[in-house]
Amino acid sequence: MRALEEKIVKEGLVLDGNVLKVGSFLNQMVDTSLAQEMAQEVVRLYKGVPVNKVVTIEASGIAIGFAVAAAMGVPLVFVKKSHASNVSGNVLTARIHSYTHSTDYTATVSADYITKDDCVLIVDDFLANGEALRGLIEIIRSAGATLAGCAVQIEKGFQGGGDQLRSEGVRVESLAIIEKMSVEEGITFRR
Amino acid sequence: MRALEEKIVKEGLVLDGNVLKVGSFLNQMVDTSLAQEMAQEVVRLYKGVPVNKVVTIEASGIAIGFAVAAAMGVPLVFVKKSHASNVSGNVLTARIHSYTHSTDYTATVSADYITKDDCVLIVDDFLANGEALRGLIEIIRSAGATLAGCAVQIEKGFQGGGDQLRSEGVRVESLAIIEKMSVEEGITFRR
Numbered sequence: 330m331r332a333l334e335e336k337i338v339k340e341g342l343v344l345d346g347n348v349l350k351v352g353s354f355l356n357q358m359v360d361t362s363l364a365q366e367m368a369q370e371v372v373r374l375y376k377g378v379p380v381n382k383v384v385t386i387e388a389s390g391i392a393i394g395f396a397v398a399a400a401m402g403v404p405l406v407f408v409k410k411s412h413a414s415n416v417s418g419n420v421l422t423a424r425i426h427s428y429t430h431s432t433d434y435t436a437t438v439s440a441d442y443i444t445k446d447d448c449v450l451i452v453d454d455f456l457a458n459g460e461a462l463r464g465l466i467e468i469i470r471s472a473g474a475t476l477a478g479c480a481v482q483i484e485k486g487f488q489g490g491g492d493q494l495r496s497e498g499v500r501v502e503s504l505a506i507i508e509k510m511s512v513e514e515g516i517t518f519r520r
Numbered sequence: 521m522r523a524l525e526e527k528i529v530k531e532g533l534v535l536d537g538n539v540l541k542v543g544s545f546l547n548q549m550v551d552t553s554l555a556q557e558m559a560q561e562v563v564r565l566y567k568g569v570p571v572n573k574v575v576t577i578e579a580s581g582i583a584i585g586f587a588v589a590a591a592m593g594v595p596l597v598f599v600k601k602s603h604a605s606n607v608s609g610n611v612l613t614a615r616i617h618s619y620t621h622s623t624d625y626t627a628t629v630s631a632d633y634i635t636k637d638d639c640v641l642i643v644d645d646f647l648a649n650g651e652a653l654r655g656l657i658e659i660i661r662s663a664g665a666t667l668a669g670c671a672v673q674i675e676k677g678f679q680g681g682g683d684q685l686r687s688e689g690v691r692v693e694s695l696a697i698i699e700k701m702s703v704e705e706g707i708t709f710r711r
Contacts, residue, residue, distance in 0.1 A: 357598065361586060362593065387579035391582040391583055392586045442544070
């Protein structure tokens with residue numbers, strides 16, 4: 330998506346260790362207008378698929394998850410990164426490794442909110458190794474729900490998580506795919 | 521706001537310890553249509569105020585924060601509950617006590633995203649003791665920004681945090697104020 334790629338080039342900051350900082354418009358300060366444009370693009374990509382629920386994971390997936398769910402006219406479910414005191418009853422869980430924070434956590438959601446009757450679109454801000462998406466897919470499958478696919482704002486293509494999921498038959502749509510990036514040479518997008 | 525009060529009565533669950541569960545439409549599964557109605561009501565309440573940024577705190581404030589910011593056509597900034605590795609440079613912080621989780625945390629946001637030129641509306645899902653709002657207000661004031669006020673989905677009026685802030689001159693608009701609630705007698709709203 331051109332508007333997103335232009336924004337990444339203009340405001341994104343490549344740091345050592347494969348870190349891309351996009352805090353000025355995506356995951357600290359959110360450009361709500363661009364997010365709504367991105368949501369419309371996701372609606373277009375998944376046109377004809379009977380999605381009835383969007384699922385994301387807290388915290389930075391919630392903004393784009395809300396935008397997509399609102400554009401589709403369906404509810405947003407956000408999975409928590411820990412078992413909060415306000416999640417009770419039967420729960421669905423998945424163990425997820427975070428490379429960003431070098432830690433494991435148990436993603437948790439009430440079993441009331443994802444059921445076998447749902448056709449779910451997973452939405453997240455970033456896709457790198459694919460650990461978070463895998464955890465969400467595990468939760469959706471354990472609920473017996475149908476997985477429509479995934480929609481991601483920025484995929485770090487060079488980390489391989491997205492292509493691995495695609496090779497397993499999961500539909501993964503990313504609005505911008507970074508093929509390579511470095512402090513010296515900047516960002517190259519996949520064409 | 522009548523639609524919200526009706527939803528709380530229909531789907532909210534009062535538990536011991538002043539806990540109100542509204543996970544089915546507000547803070548686990550989000551009714552995006554109702555959230556957008558609520559956002560329009562916040563726009564109406566703050567009409568004429570030159571808000572140029574909405575600030576909330578992760579995680580459950582982000583959905584309604586996004587909805588309000590999008591409806592106002594301004595960016596959303598979400599303050600983090602910990603000092604994440606992707607927040608660097610100068611930061612603004614405030615120490616906040618969470619009664620829900622019986623713990624303290626340091627709310628943190630990059631100083632780039634809230635500045636003295638901003639007129640900020642704080643948006644959050646719940647208001648009880650007011651600790652989270654106080655932390656956000658502290659951050660906004662330490663940035664030298666102007667505080668337009670606060671907008672909250674559900675205020676637990678009986679816990680006093682909202683009225684204390686109002687008595688200090690802070691504008692606090694809550695879309696539903698619970699005057700009292702109990703497992704036995706249910707919910708009474710403030711009129």
